[in-house]
Amino acid sequence: MKPVNFDYARPKDIPGVIALISDEARSVKMMAGGQSLGPMLNMRLVQPDLVVDITGIPELKTVDDQPDRIVVGACVTHADFEDLRVPDVTCGALPSVANGIAYRAVRNRGTVGGSLTHADPSADWISILSTIGASVTVAGPSGTRTISVEDYMLGALEADLRPGEILVSVSIPKLGRNARWGYYKSCRKTGEFAHAIGAFLHDPERGVSRAVIGATESKPVVVPAAQAIIGDGRGSNPAKAFDASAVDRILSASGMHDQIDRQTHVVALRRAFQRAYSA
């Protein structure tokens, strides 16, 4: 379990990265925290000619605080969120989820951009950032473009990166003061990838009610207008409004055919919903 020989570059700016990754004559892999790429290299599942380390680029580690959002560089780590080096604009959602990603050693190095680009369906960022309504900005030879997080992920281990493109930042909206969120993931043991994820956000000031079911075979299932299946959060026991059979139908329609898988995903969402209203 040792990698094949590869060349290594650590450019200092984004144009430098784009120049290197646009070289179609060589197979190139970008590395940020290396928490997924490292094992894949060691197991020779990937055998690149060149690894481009993007952690030497200052602007990929910055956080830009804007009136309605923060823009977080791709190489900001899970621990940066957990330790609040990234200001919390999500009523605690992102620091809390970051705290539950794998183990601290992974969180110290793993990055938000790397996680989204690796596009593992079981990872946390793809589910919670889809719920929050975040978007990503990618830069390439022909300029930049911005895509919602859920659209950036095309499928299992596949992100919408065209040749020569790099994810540079994640834009996270500031939630309203009365926003409520809940997140539940089911893992066999602490730190393992999830088997089912439920995430829910109700942000009345911004008119958002979103539910996300993650850790599926592919992209998370996003329900943009979640009131229909889980109510509007009013009343003395809002959790009672949860319509499990409606969620089950959504999952069936998304291609989840195994009854037990559907059950655990429905329950994960219901528990996320309960958590949103239990704090």
Place this chain on the structure above:
Amino acid sequence: MTEQGVGASLLRKEDDRFLRGRGQYVADIRLAGMKDVAFVRSPLAHAKVRAITASKAIRDQVVLPIDLKDVKPIVAVSGLQGFKASEQPILAHEKVRQVGELLAMCVADTRAAAEDIAAQVDVDLEELPAVHDMLKARQPGSALLHEHWGDNVFLETFVDVNFAAALDAPIKVTREISTARQSMAPMEGRGTVAYWDNRMEHLVLYTGSQMPHIVRNGLAECLGLDQLQIRIVSPDVGGGFGYKGILLPEDVCLGWYAMRCGHPVRWMEDRREHLTAGANCREHHYRITGYADRDGRLRGIDCEATVDSGAYSSYPFSACLEAAQVASILPGPYDFPSYRCRTWSVATNKCPILPYRGVARTGVCTAMEWIVDAIARECSLEPHEVRRRNLVRPEQMPFDNITKKHFDSGDYPEALDRAIKAIDLPALRARQNKGEPDGRLIGVGHSIYCEQGAHGTSVYAGWGIPMVPGHEQATARMTPDGGLELRIGAHSHGQSMETTMPQIAHEILGIETSKIKLVHGDTEYTPYSTGSWGSRCAVMSGGAVATASRELAGLIKQIGAHLLQTDIGKVELSRGRVHGPTGAVTIEEVARTWYRRPQDLPAGVDPRGLEVTIGYKPQRDSGTFSYAAHAVVVAVDPEMGDIEILDYVIVEDGGKLINPMVVDGQIYGGLAQGIGTALYEEMNFDSSGQPLASTFADYLLPGPTEVPTPRLDHMETLAPYTEFGVKGIGEGGAIAPPAAIGNAVNDALRRFGVELLRSPITPRRVLEAIHGARHRQPSEALQGEVA
């Protein structure tokens, strides 16, 4: 008891280096000119080898099967009647019989470069149908691993003790129970560094080994060397658990190469090799029937047990240790009159099954304790009542059970009672009736076992495997400044013998433990031993150290008496001094006299001086019988299938504990592994014999958050036949958890009328069982109440 002697919870001497990260493992060894090895391994489970070839460009860095034509295969024959031997090739040349089997060895300056070469070796295999299911493997028409056998069975055994008398019992409960194949997964994998020492004219093999002397036997036989030409060094070992007792083809291959290449070579097993090609264990299947009276009294047990032994009989334990032991230990701590058991050790296209902590006992305990709980449900009794009615009672001790196991001592019902009391069964039953606010289901379960440890010649001679333990020897020798060196042939890798052996010597000689050093893990410096296995070291190495220390005490007293100008009959040795009628002399002074002032010795001094090598055997070598009762409370999430352990109680009896803290540590570690067996660990294969877990992402081990801190209670019934009354307990912690946890989960799920009878008990298996119950009896299952 003194502050340092037998019974003291002395802090571990070895922790000074381990906790500072200064342990020296095989991977820490750096030798000048050392090169790295990568093996070409079979990608197929079962295939004919057409050709293994290397191009001219790489040929001098590659060892091919044809190069090893003078090397003998690894053969581990059991003397049990009907055993069919296998030949495990060093590099496969006719057939491959498991994924990961060695085809060629590649050598380069680095492991990465060796892997590059391995990728260039041409492998031409013709795939054959794989035998991946041990039950189907026994059926006629199955593909055959070793064609000349005519079937796939290493060994079939049968025992019948008055079985027919049980048939009219009013209660008859049959279950099919199985335990998953596991990987042992010690923190440190295997590794070997080999070189030829020109001065000593011997092959030196550094390898993490529980039994260096046994490895030397096997290696000498394969390579055709005299034993004088081999030195095995086992440095620090990061967990053995059975895997590091085995002679691997890799060891033989490196040894052969090191004799020819003129430089040291090294192979470090990586985790993928470990998981897919190395350390398999535990896969059992039982079809078991319990016969009982309505009051729960056992009338008899009938069992067909099959063990998936994998492709080859591994050295030295053989392919039948596991299954054939099942027949003799299945009755557990119970006394019942009728018994029948048939076992099969079945060959399949998987890596050889190896003895893992607890060996067959974990599977056996699971099968027996799950059937006892099933009988209790059938009789509408609390399971502990059924157990108590059938346990061997203290007044029956020593007790020869139905398979002629000689239980040496103990009070099994007392252990059970203490566990049930500690777990507070009535409170839990009340809590179950009330229900949990979070909707989870509470279950309580328990299990009890006895564990034969340190079994010796009389037991193993019958097995006839390459390794039969006899007297265990130890050397005790003083240094000129009064220090004491102890040498044993077993190896300490978690057993804490660098601490406990000095405690024993201190108990007898009074020398400060800080001045006593244990030397182990090197065939050049230690007396022959079968090594560390079978929960034997405290009893056997400890007994040998005690015997040698007593012998040394006589020699010390002889010189001391002369220095005190008195008779040896008038002196005694205590607190590190020889005391006479008019004064005392220190052991340091005695040592100085023997080594550096021989002119002061008496004329007829014993020429052995202050050095003794002597052997030890317990008065009876049929083994010590430690035992424990485990009780556990779980919460089962019926929606997600998750299982949380809320409380865990262990009441154990290891006889006299040399160091209670060390024993607690052994129990904690065993419990962690038992929880792995119960809930997480599973090495699956597809129908072509491909292992499905090659990383720890797919092979789950319990971590710190999955292992609760158990509440421990010790009983201390002295063993009648051993030094100090010590019993072997090293493996016990890993035996009972799957049985207890499974019983607790099934208790939690009683309302659904389901039983989970396969380990590990995963969330999916829990949910499938609940779904299955709803389909079978929709209304009843949902409305059922916890009893």
